[in-house]
Amino acid sequence: MKTNLILHAGPPVLWDHMCGPLRGAVIGALIYEELASTPQEAEDIITNDDIQFAPCHELGAVGPMTGVISSSMPTFLVKNETNGNISYSNLNEGLGKVLRFGAFNEDVIRNLKWMEKVLGPSLSAAIRQSEGIDLNIILQKALHMGDECHNRNVATTSLFTRLILPNLLRTNIERTELQEVSAFLAENDHFFLNLSMAACKVTMDATHGIDNCTVVTALSRNGTEFGIRVSTLGDEWFTCPAPIIEGLYFPGYGAKDANPDIGDSSITETRGLGGFAMAAAPAIVSFVGGIPADAIAYTKEMMEITESTDSSFTIPSLGFEGIPVGINLLKVLDAGILPIINTGIAHREPGIGQIGAGIVRAPLECFKKALVKLSQSI
Amino acid sequence: MKTNLILHAGPPVLWDHMCGPLRGAVIGALIYEELASTPQEAEDIITNDDIQFAPCHELGAVGPMTGVISSSMPTFLVKNETNGNISYSNLNEGLGKVLRFGAFNEDVIRNLKWMEKVLGPSLSAAIRQSEGIDLNIILQKALHMGDECHNRNVATTSLFTRLILPNLLRTNIERTELQEVSAFLAENDHFFLNLSMAACKVTMDATHGIDNCTVVTALSRNGTEFGIRVSTLGDEWFTCPAPIIEGLYFPGYGAKDANPDIGDSSITETRGLGGFAMAAAPAIVSFVGGIPADAIAYTKEMMEITESTDSSFTIPSLGFEGIPVGINLLKVLDAGILPIINTGIAHREPGIGQIGAGIVRAPLECFKKALVKLSQSI
Numbered sequence: 001m002k003t004n005l006i007l008h009a010g011p012p013v014l015w016d017h018m019c020g021p022l023r024g025a026v027i028g029a030l031i032y033e034e035l036a037s038t039p040q041e042a043e044d045i046i047t048n049d050d051i052q053f054a055p056c057h058e059l060g061a062v063g064p065m066t067g068v069i070s071s072s073m074p075t076f077l078v079k080n081e082t083n084g085n086i087s088y089s090n091l092n093e094g095l096g097k098v099l100r101f102g103a104f105n106e107d108v109i110r111n112l113k114w115m116e117k118v119l120g121p122s123l124s125a126a127i128r129q130s131e132g133i134d135l136n137i138i139l140q141k142a143l144h145m146g147d148e149c150h151n152r153n154v155a156t157t158s159l160f161t162r163l164i165l166p167n168l169l170r171t172n173i174e175r176t177e178l179q180e181v182s183a184f185l186a187e188n189d190h191f192f193l194n195l196s197m198a199a200c201k202v203t204m205d206a207t208h209g210i211d212n213c214t215v216v217t218a219l220s221r222n223g224t225e226f227g228i229r230v231s232t233l234g235d236e237w238f239t240c241p242a243p244i245i246e247g248l249y250f251p252g253y254g255a256k257d258a259n260p261d262i263g264d265s266s267i268t269e270t271r272g273l274g275g276f277a278m279a280a281a282p283a284i285v286s287f288v289g290g291i292p293a294d295a296i297a298y299t300k301e302m303m304e305i306t307e308s309t310d311s312s313f314t315i316p317s318l319g320f321e322g323i324p325v326g327i328n329l330l331k332v333l334d335a336g337i338l339p340i341i342n343t344g345i346a347h348r349e350p351g352i353g354q355i356g357a358g359i360v361r362a363p364l365e366c367f368k369k370a371l372v373k374l375s376q377s378i
Numbered sequence: 379m380k381t382n383l384i385l386h387a388g389p390p391v392l393w394d395h396m397c398g399p400l401r402g403a404v405i406g407a408l409i410y411e412e413l414a415s416t417p418q419e420a421e422d423i424i425t426n427d428d429i430q431f432a433p434c435h436e437l438g439a440v441g442p443m444t445g446v447i448s449s450s451m452p453t454f455l456v457k458n459e460t461n462g463n464i465s466y467s468n469l470n471e472g473l474g475k476v477l478r479f480g481a482f483n484e485d486v487i488r489n490l491k492w493m494e495k496v497l498g499p500s501l502s503a504a505i506r507q508s509e510g511i512d513l514n515i516i517l518q519k520a521l522h523m524g525d526e527c528h529n530r531n532v533a534t535t536s537l538f539t540r541l542i543l544p545n546l547l548r549t550n551i552e553r554t555e556l557q558e559v560s561a562f563l564a565e566n567d568h569f570f571l572n573l574s575m576a577a578c579k580v581t582m583d584a585t586h587g588i589d590n591c592t593v594v595t596a597l598s599r600n601g602t603e604f605g606i607r608v609s610t611l612g613d614e615w616f617t618c619p620a621p622i623i624e625g626l627y628f629p630g631y632g633a634k635d636a637n638p639d640i641g642d643s644s645i646t647e648t649r650g651l652g653g654f655a656m657a658a659a660p661a662i663v664s665f666v667g668g669i670p671a672d673a674i675a676y677t678k679e680m681m682e683i684t685e686s687t688d689s690s691f692t693i694p695s696l697g698f699e700g701i702p703v704g705i706n707l708l709k710v711l712d713a714g715i716l717p718i719i720n721t722g723i724a725h726r727e728p729g730i731g732q733i734g735a736g737i738v739r740a741p742l743e744c745f746k747k748a749l750v751k752l753s754q755s756i
Contacts, residue, residue: 144661145533146523146694155523158536165543166561169553183544282694283522292694316524316660316670317695 001071003033007056009067009264010222011237014053015046019223019259021102024350025066026051028104032112033070039104057218058235060205061088062197062264065100065346065354066223073112074120078135078198083206089198091115091123094188100263101346101353114180122181125171126164133163135199138192139273140313143323148281149196150265150274151288151342151357156192161185197264200271207231207326214374215307216327219270219339219362223262223346228366230329233373240365245345247358248289259348261360266341272310272323275340275359276302280315280323288342288357298340299324305331305339329374332367379449381411385434387445387642388600389615392431393424397601397637399480402728403444404429406482410490411448417482435596436613438583439466440575440642443478443724443732444601451490452498456513456576461584467576469493469501472566478641479724479731492558500559503549504542511541513577516570517651518691521701526659527574528643528652529666529720529735534570539563575642578649585609585704592752593685594705597648597717597740601640601724606744608707611751618743623723625736626667637726639738644719650688650701653718653737654680658693658701666720666735676718677702683709683717707752710745 001007006029008022018026027042030051036042045051056063063069067090075088093111097103127133138159145155164185168178185191208217213231220227227237242260249255268274278284279299282292299315307326314320327339338361345356379385384407386400396404405420408429414420423429434445441447445468453466471489475481505511516537523533542563546556563569586595591609598605605615620638627633646652656662657677660670677693685704692698705717716739723734 141532144524154519155533155536158533158540161540161543162536162564165539166557166564169557169560175547175553179544179547182547186540186544285694286698292697316663319670320664 002052003035003071004050005052005054005071006030007054007059007061007063007067007069008222009056009063009065009262010220011225011227011239012053012055013222013224017224019262020348020350021259021262021346022066022068022223024102024104025068025099027350028099028108029068029070031104032099032109033072055220055222056264057220059088060086060201062201062267063090063100064092064193064197064265065263065344066102067264068099072116074116074124076195076198078195078202080202080206085202085205087198087202087205089194089201091119092188092191092194094184095190095354097353101344102350103353104351118177119181119184122168122171122173122177123164125173126167129167129170130163133160135195136312139196139199143277143280143313144316146281146283148274148277148284148342150193150268151344152281152284153192153196154189156196157185157189160192160195193265196273197267200267200273203271204267209234214329216270216329216332216339219266219341220264221261221266223259226261226363226366228362228370230370230374233370233377236373238366238369238373240363240369243360243363245343245358245360246289247345247356248287249345249356250354253347253355257347257355259346261341261343262346263343265343266362269339269341270327272306272313272325275342276306277313277315277323278342279318282317284342288359290359301337302340304335305337329367329370333371338362338364380430381413381449382428383430383432383449384408385432385437385439385441385445385447386600387434387441387443387640388598389603389605389617390431390433391600391602395602397640398726398728399637399640399724400444400446400601402480402482403446403477405728406477406486407446407448409482410477410487411450433598433600434642435598437466438464438579440579440645441468441478442470442571442575442643443641443722444480445642446477450494452494452502454573454576456573456580458580458584463580463583465576465580465583467572467579469497470566470569470572472562473568473732475731479722480728481731482729496555497559497562500546500549500551500555501542503551504545507545507548508541511538513573514690517574517577521655521658521691522694524659524661526652526655526662526720528571528646529722530659530662531570531574532567534574535563535567538570538573571643574651575645578645578651581649582645587612592707594648594707594710594717597644597719598642599639599644601637604639604741604744606740606748608748608752611748611755614751616744616747616751618741618747621738621741623721623736623738624667625723625734626665627723627734628732631725631733635725635733637724639719639721640724641721643721644740647717647719648705650684650691650703653720654684655691655693655701656720657696660695662720666737668737679715680718682713683715707745707748711749716740716742
């Protein structure tokens, strides 16, 4: 990655149209990269056109919420062993004030530096000690453990941590650093989210670019616009304004504080996890709202707009039926059922962070635009 | 513990009446303790009356399957912070040929020695580094992660491992030993079972010995007899022959190979986990038999014979209703509904090990005997 390139979530967007949290994260990344020392300096070099922006998706990457990835950040590399393609994700920073929600204070930058100097190299060494970590096996087990692998990641994170720590201990990493890494993994119940997303990205990229295939290969949002990609329609994004999320807010916050929907994390729904697999994770309703029966209803509803179920990713409470996979553009429009996404909610101002979580539907307009393009290409 | 004392699961039983796997585990414990060097030597010192036997339960302890605990084995100590009482359990050996299923070959003894020299001291040092590990919080979280905390322990074990490893790294334990311990915890999805049992024991012991309280405070089996204890009826066991388990057998084995029901692990059902909490763990049916709807039905059925539900141990798929707790002797007899237990199945011969898992009901006769005693004591 070039040092002046900043990746972000969702379809393409330039500075003038970026939402508050994305601007906050971009400013944070420029300070973290030492390209700027203050928010004003960061804005100056941006308005000077010294910084390039690109969607994560265009470089085979995904990032949650603002999805900001800059050149010094460590990333995971995930390989699709069947198809040969690869994907990337950044590393999860934990909860609270974090860059992905648009926060950029000193603690945020210090944590990013620690991730670059300690966490990234430690995990890299541990993964090299292993024979590779099979992310699909972790995801499959976690569906039997109450995760839907988007907003509940405690099972995946715990399984990953159990797998990685013996490998960490086989490296030459110093003991004090191992303590820090193991404490970080013990405290962050969402650490695996970024790996879940990269695993979904590497699966869906293998589905992209197939002639006459109307499967949706990406659902993503930059906080200003929601965008979708369709297998047969190439790299074009079909976009419309990002919707507001219905959800549960942290104390002191409400819908008036909420940024519109943001993040690449809806790649999990694109692959049949997250909102599509909520039947596997009834406990999630205490985080995103609703009752456990809603969770089951969402999964069953998504079976109406998908091509198949994935028999290797099963949901025990549905009699071990597979997750719904392969959102078909035509089925969405025919059934009038929009893909369901569960998601975090960012404050609309930069520098604040997460204020809640909830449920949102992919907006109809994106699918209509894709259909128009499809009809023109026949 | 005196060096010539051997604890075992279930109600009291002497050598002549011990089942095959319990005899195997006793022989293994005597070889492990270096009180005998061959199975024949072990039998000789037993028939010489040089060895004393007692139920784990009588010393505040619990052990899965044969439940054999000897004086050199490391144990967990669990404290009931509300009531002040304590309980103990041995450490889980993993699957395959293990003492608790009656195996006693060289590998079994070597593993027990490693647990004594490495695993026990390491975990002890780690727990001393921590402020104590809150077992109830782990159990509560695991009920939202597909464990019922008796035969599914992957969530509890993963959560425990994530918690303990940062503490392990803060000890002076050598790195090679930490590697061994972390690899052992990574490979054994049932490690937490013994802690789950000790947590249930320390809760149920606080319920024991209350005047006019007809709550069942222990369900347990020694492989020959099934026994129950009732709060108001003191330390007497009400026993009858242990039943045969309906279950799924490993390839090459069947019901003709099965030992009758064995183990203290039904203390989990006594406290509302295990079979009583199966609605939280629909994936368990692939291990013990049945379909996910059965799992929900078992939990609802157990609500008919219990005093209450525990609102701090909730089951998401039942709308966050609590687990059924406080098996009431009178309700069992009045409703004619017997407590459901899910359990491992041991081979009836010593030295072989686990051959399956399944479902069993506590036998009616124990409850009838307790009622007779109750009627005499009024």
